[in-house]
Amino acid sequence: MAWPKKIDREAVESALRLDFLERARNVVIVAPQGLGKTMIAQNIAHQAVLKGHSALFVTASQLLLDLGAQDTSRALDRRLRHYTSRTSLLVIDEMGYLAYDARNADLLFQVVARRYEHRSLVMTTNLAFSDWPTIFPNAACATALIDRVIHHADVLAIEGESYRRREAEEAATTRKAKSKR
Template identity: 70%
Template sequence: MLQNIAYNAVQAGHSVLFTTASQLLLDLGSHDSARALDRRLKHYCTQAGLLVIDEIGYLSYDARNADLLFLVASRRYEKKPIVLTTNLPFSEWTTIFPNAACAIALIDRVIHHASIISIKGDSYRNPPLAKRTRAPRAAHADTAAR
C-alpha cells in the first residue's frame, strides 16, 4: 500500500524519496560535522516532495538517532508531507525512544495534520500454520500419483 501511495504521488508529478528508518538514520548518523549533517538533512527535508519512511519501530533508537528522526519530522512539519509506517501504536513509541519527551514531540508533529490508517490482520509473510502444513502434503500426494 505504501509503495502505491508513493507511485501515485510520482504519477501526479511529485518527487518522492522512499527509505527505511534504519537507512535514514545510518545515512544521517554517518556525518560527523554539523555542516555535513545539515546538508544531508536538507536532502531529506526539502528536496523530496514526499518523504516515505518505512519500518519505524522495528528497532529501538539511541538518543542520537531519536534526535535525528525528530529533526527530520520537525523540519518537514507543516512544509512537506511525510508518510511513516510502524508496527507499534503511538502509545508504545516510548519503548523504542530513550526519551519519552522526544517521542511525544515527534508523535505530536506527525499526527497534527495526519490521516492515520491502521491495518490489522495476519501478516501475508507468515501464513497460519494450518496453511503451511497442508500445502506440502498436497504437493507430495500429487508427486506420488505420477
C-alpha cells in the first residue's frame, strides 16, 4: 500500500488509543478511494474489542438494507436498538459511495441521533461534508445528520493517490513491456 501524501499520524494514533470512546465522540475518516480508510476503521474496531468494548462493523449499504427490510415498526425498533444501544462502537464504512432515498436518510438519521452524545461512531467517507447532501438528495434530515455526526467528531482527513489505481497502472505497464519483448 502507498503512503498517503497527507495524514495526521497523531490523530490516527489517538483514535487507535480509543481516546474518543470514553467521551462518546465520533471519528470520521475522510479520503478518496484506496487510501486505507476501511483498514484504519477496522483497526479501531479491533482495538476496541481487545480493550473489552463491543464493536460492530457494517457498510452503509448493509446497514440501510437491513433497516429497510424490517416490515413492522416493532421489528425496525428492534434492529435500531441493535445498531444504537447494544454496541459501544459502531463503524459505518463507505458512506458516500451510493446515493440513498429519503427513507434511507431517515433510517440513518435515527441511528446517528440515538447514538448522539451516548455512544461512539466511526464513519468512513470518500466525500467532503459539503458533498454529503448528494448522498441523500431529497432528504430534509441531511443537514441535521451531518451536524450530529461531526458535532463531537475527530475528523481524520487523508490525501493521496489510490494504491489500487497505481498498482493497476503499474501492472498494465509491466504487461505492456512484456508483450513488446
